[in-house]
Amino acid sequence: MVWSWLRRARRGTPTTPPDRLIVGLGNPGPDYEGTRHNVGFEVVDHVAEVVGGVTWTEAAHAFVAETTWQGRRLALAKPLTFMNRSGQAYTALLKHYGLEPDATLVVYDDLALPEGAIRLRERGSAGGHNGVQSVIRSLNSKDFPRLRVGIGDSFPPGGQVEYVLAPFAEEQRPAIAEAVEAAAEAALLFVHDGLTAAMNQFNRRG
Numbered sequence: 001m002v003w004s005w006l007r008r009a010r011r012g013t014p015t016t017p018p019d020r021l022i023v024g025l026g027n028p029g030p031d032y033e034g035t036r037h038n039v040g041f042e043v044v045d046h047v048a049e050v051v052g053g054v055t056w057t058e059a060a061h062a063f064v065a066e067t068t069w070q071g072r073r074l075a076l077a078k079p080l081t082f083m084n085r086s087g088q089a090y091t092a093l094l095k096h097y098g099l100e101p102d103a104t105l106v107v108y109d110d111l112a113l114p115e116g117a118i119r120l121r122e123r124g125s126a127g128g129h130n131g132v133q134s135v136i137r138s139l140n141s142k143d144f145p146r147l148r149v150g151i152g153d154s155f156p157p158g159g160q161v162e163y164v165l166a167p168f169a170e171e172q173r174p175a176i177a178e179a180v181e182a183a184a185e186a187a188l189l190f191v192h193d194g195l196t197a198a199m200n201q202f203n204r205r206g
Contacts, residue, residue: 017098018066018075020191022047023090025108025131027165028080036151037083037164039176040107040131043149044076046184060096061089072191086131087138101144105190107183108132109164113150116175118183120147120190120199145195147186149179 024040032038048054054065054076062077075097079089094101108131113119123143126133136142152172155163168176186202
């Protein structure tokens with residue numbers, strides 16, 4: 001999605017509290033658009049496209065959109081904090097919407113998964129991911145649902161930072177596009193049927 005939607009976003013407050021909140025982790029700004037570390041944003045953007053008709057507003061250190069999906073109230077969020085301060089936005093969003101962590105799904109890139117793979121978990125460590133570590137610190141808990149999107153680890157020793165902050169290679173794009181679509185489907189199943197149903201269906205995939 002072209003980053004120009006940022007300039008069109010309005011400040012807003014929630015109307016009816018959502019049933020579920022999907023938070024994609026990433027870095028704000030055009031310099032980071034399309035990078036591996038921003039695949040969480042791509043998933044949230046794809047959810048917004050599938051649901052359709054959303055309007056982005058600014059609240060709780062994030063750009064947010066509120067809508068409904070098959071009878072469920074849904075909020076989407078992309079933090080305006082940088083990745084290593086994702087927890088600041090996440091906890092602000094919980095307060096803003098009056099939600100508990102188990103009503104949220106945090107979506108992010110994962111070096112430990114092959115590119116294109118997705119996995120859902122109900123809790124766990126950060127696994128070296130600075131954004132997730134920030135969420136754990138701010139929440140003081142590892143207990144929050146998350147959806148990991150594999151970006152592979154094909155970088156030389158010491159090249160992790162450059163790898164995650166670089167755009168996907170052309171040969172990676174088809175697998176990542178499929179993963180983003182599958183992750184959006186998994187997120188919407190989480191919204192409608194809950195985490196267990198989403199895990200049972202999508203964790204069985206390669």
